[in-house]
Amino acid sequence: MISIVKFLLRVLGFGLLAIAIVVGIADASRSIAESQIMFKPLGQLWFEMSPETLNLSQAVIQRYVHPIVWDPMLQTVLTWPAWAVFAGVGVLFLLMGARRQKRRFRYA
Template sequence: MIRFVFRLLATISLALAVILAVLDATRSVAMSRLVLTPLGESWKTLSPATLDSLRAMVEGRWPLLWDIVAVWLLSAPGAIVFAVLALLLYAIGHRPERHGDFAAE
């Protein structure tokens, strides 16, 4: 059951990565140069209130975490962040193949 949850989250993350990659590709074609939109900019466009509330919550409890990790993560391209997240979640939820369980194999 837990593996299913990780694979489901990996699928959702991959879908978000593809959506952000298509948006970046469309902008790149329109501008005739490579455009990689940072995750923070995409999030701010979609829902600035949630980004501000997350920032206030994280800075209130762990200010160093916001300054080091969150700022770096939000400045990275969103498609790449979600693609790496999808890969990690899939690796956690991957079911290893069994070999040699039966004598006939």
């Protein structure tokens, strides 16, 4: 059972890293076109993709979890570059799903 969860964490981690690479390439091409560094924040990307779910998640978190979780915490994360958030969470999932190293006994 644990191996299935670790496998799913690895797959999800690699998927998030792939999304981070795509978003990073889009940011890099936009930066080259504008001749200045431009990163798209996660909140802007989420709003462009699905504004309804952004508003719904805000309402659900503020009502059922706690308003503090949304206002200072998640709003801060939503202002970070999207590629950095996806890459960070992807690496975290890869670390959680990493296979254990088998111990090898060495005889001197």
